[in-house]
Amino acid sequence: xxxxxxxxxxxxxxxxxxxxxxxxxxxxxxxxxxxxxxxxxxxxxxxxxxxxxxxxxxxxxxxxxxxxxxxxxxxxxxxxxxxxxxxxxxxxxxxxxxxxxxxxxxxxxxxxxxxxxxxxxxxxxxxxxxxxxxxxxxxxxxxxxxxxxxxxxxxxxxxxxxxxxxxxxxxxxxxxxxxxxxxxxxxxxxxxxxxxxxxxxxxxxxxxxxxxxxxxxxxxxxxxxxxxxxxxxxxxxxxxxxxxxxxxxxxxxxxxxxxxxxxxxxxxxxxxxxxxxxxxx
Amino acid sequence: xxxxxxxxxxxxxxxxxxxxxxxxxxxxxxxxxxxxxxxxxxxxxxxxxxxxxxxxxxxxxxxxxxxxxxxxxxxxxxxxxxxxxxxxxxxxxxxxxxxxxxxxxxxxxxxxxxxxxxxxxxxxxxxxxxxxxxxxxxxxxxxxxxxxxxxxxxxxxxxxxxxxxxxxxxxxxxxxxxxxxxxxxxxxxxxxxxxxxxxxxxxxxxxxxxxxxxxxxxxxxxxxxxxxxxxxxxxxxxxxxxxxxxxxxxxxx
Numbered sequence: 001x002x003x004x005x006x007x008x009x010x011x012x013x014x015x016x017x018x019x020x021x022x023x024x025x026x027x028x029x030x031x032x033x034x035x036x037x038x039x040x041x042x043x044x045x046x047x048x049x050x051x052x053x054x055x056x057x058x059x060x061x062x063x064x065x066x067x068x069x070x071x072x073x074x075x076x077x078x079x080x081x082x083x084x085x086x087x088x089x090x091x092x093x094x095x096x097x098x099x100x101x102x103x104x105x106x107x108x109x110x111x112x113x114x115x116x117x118x119x120x121x122x123x124x125x126x127x128x129x130x131x132x133x134x135x136x137x138x139x140x141x142x143x144x145x146x147x148x149x150x151x152x153x154x155x156x157x158x159x160x161x162x163x164x165x166x167x168x169x170x171x172x173x174x175x176x177x178x179x180x181x182x183x184x185x186x187x188x189x190x191x192x193x194x195x196x197x198x199x200x201x202x203x204x205x206x207x208x209x210x211x212x213x214x215x216x217x218x219x220x221x222x223x224x225x226x227x228x229x230x231x232x233x234x235x236x237x238x239x240x241x242x243x244x245x246x247x248x249x250x251x252x253x254x255x256x257x258x259x260x261x262x263x264x265x266x267x268x269x270x271x272x273x274x275x276x277x278x279x280x281x
Numbered sequence: 282x283x284x285x286x287x288x289x290x291x292x293x294x295x296x297x298x299x300x301x302x303x304x305x306x307x308x309x310x311x312x313x314x315x316x317x318x319x320x321x322x323x324x325x326x327x328x329x330x331x332x333x334x335x336x337x338x339x340x341x342x343x344x345x346x347x348x349x350x351x352x353x354x355x356x357x358x359x360x361x362x363x364x365x366x367x368x369x370x371x372x373x374x375x376x377x378x379x380x381x382x383x384x385x386x387x388x389x390x391x392x393x394x395x396x397x398x399x400x401x402x403x404x405x406x407x408x409x410x411x412x413x414x415x416x417x418x419x420x421x422x423x424x425x426x427x428x429x430x431x432x433x434x435x436x437x438x439x440x441x442x443x444x445x446x447x448x449x450x451x452x453x454x455x456x457x458x459x460x461x462x463x464x465x466x467x468x469x470x471x472x473x474x475x476x477x478x479x480x481x482x483x484x485x486x487x488x489x490x491x492x493x494x495x496x497x498x499x500x501x502x503x504x505x506x507x508x509x510x511x512x513x514x515x516x517x518x519x520x521x522x523x524x525x526x527x528x529x530x531x532x533x534x
Contacts, residue, residue: 098342163378169372169374172334172453173444174394174395179394
């Protein structure tokens with residue numbers, strides 16, 4: 001009897017927390033879409049802000065869409081190129097050095113928690129040191145630093161689950177640790193790695209504070225790495241700060257655009273990784 | 282060293298942390314014979330096996346003293362690259378770990394990484410080794426499907442084929458039939474009896490009946506020590522040590 005009550009109690013508790021979380025998400029999405037869809041039009045997507053855009057006149061946020069895509073693709077690419085090999089190194093080469101490994105994981109978890117504005121300040125300091133001005137490049141470097149711990153730890157958690165037996169099997173066939181890393185362990189965990197990359201991409205495209213001082217903000221579309229670039233989160237921030245109601249609604253429209261970009265990229269990469277995976281595992 | 286001794290272990294001690302896992306192991310494993318390392322679970326058999334191709338390098342906090350000679354080369358203290366040492370030894374583990382690629386590439390993997398890329402030669406070798414393990418007839422029409430689609434028994438045979446494909450001299454097998462159904466187990470056992478003409482096979486098992494069926498030479502371990510070793514006939518019919526007698530009569534395990 002007691003067991004039954006316990007079962008019912010915990011089951012309803014889980015159900016309630018599930019419903020709570022889902023409903024919060026639904027409410028957020030609903031309010032964004034309700035305010036945003038009205039303001040969303042073709043012009044928003046295809047035009048740069050013209051003079052007076054922030055007072056409610058014509059124009060769009062193409063500058064921020066393009067800027068955000070450049071920035072987050074650049075940063076995700078860089079972070080993947082650096083982060084995935086680091087995670088592989090940890091799980092193939094350092095697998096024996098458990099103390100060092102735990103220390104690295106601890107450090108990464110620690111810097112994962114550093115707020116992105118601190119990365120922004122650090123990036124700014126780095127820019128001053130290197131003598132580069134507010135630009136797409138500076139933004140990409142800063143965002144890369146910001147998402148690297150996320151990328152490495154997410155990949156690491158995936159690779160950790162790769163069985164030791166597989167590593168042993170590959171090594172026994174006479175492959176070096178590098179061959180084992182890239183041809184066996186990485187492939188085995190491929191879909192998990194894609195998820196880790198997506199997670200980092202989401203953080204990269206959604207963050208405002210790290211790009212505030214580094215990529216800056218501009219109404220034009222950058223044509224080189226040395227020009228400043230606008231981003232959607234900052235665009236949302238500036239539009240929300242406006243006293244004009246139409247402009248505030250445009251902020252929600254920009255949020256809708258951001259959400260749709262993330263959605264499309266997630267679905268695309270998942271589909272691709274599934275297709276790739278099907279032929280191997 | 283005896284003339285046809287392939288592997289000779291001398292005064293091998295292995296610690297994990299403060300735990301003394303292998304205690305002064307001295308064994309000689311004959312060439313082109315099937316040697317069984319027998320003993321109850323947790324006696325150190327698998328660890329001993331993994332010392333031979335230095336997979337113990339992967340484990341945390343392991344300390345090893347002593348020597349393991351393979352063809353007069355001490356694999357624990359050698360300048361030879363550990364990758365080269367491992368190539369000499371195929372490994373068959375308790376359960377199969379197919380590589381995340383198709384059936385064909387699982388067998389071709391070892392050949393490809395050692396630089397053999399000629400398509401025709403690869404095709405021929407893949408077919409040859411798949412036939413050797415009696416898998417060809419079951420998979421010839423789906424070589425490009427993922428290896429993970431095969432049954433466990435088929436996967437284990439595939440792992441054997443992929444190990445043989447890199448031309449080892451020794452086959453290390455760690456309870457290779459423990460995850461398999463009786464028919465697949467029998468296939469592996471029969472294969473081993475054939476393969477021992479060309480290969481030195483070292484197989485770990487805790488199954489007494491299996492040891493009786495196929496062993497040429499037996500090493501009996503208990504609690505990290507080698508209790509007794511010798512030719513199978515002698516070992517089973519005329520054991521010298523009390524512990525061996527007790528084990529053979531099923532007193533423990």
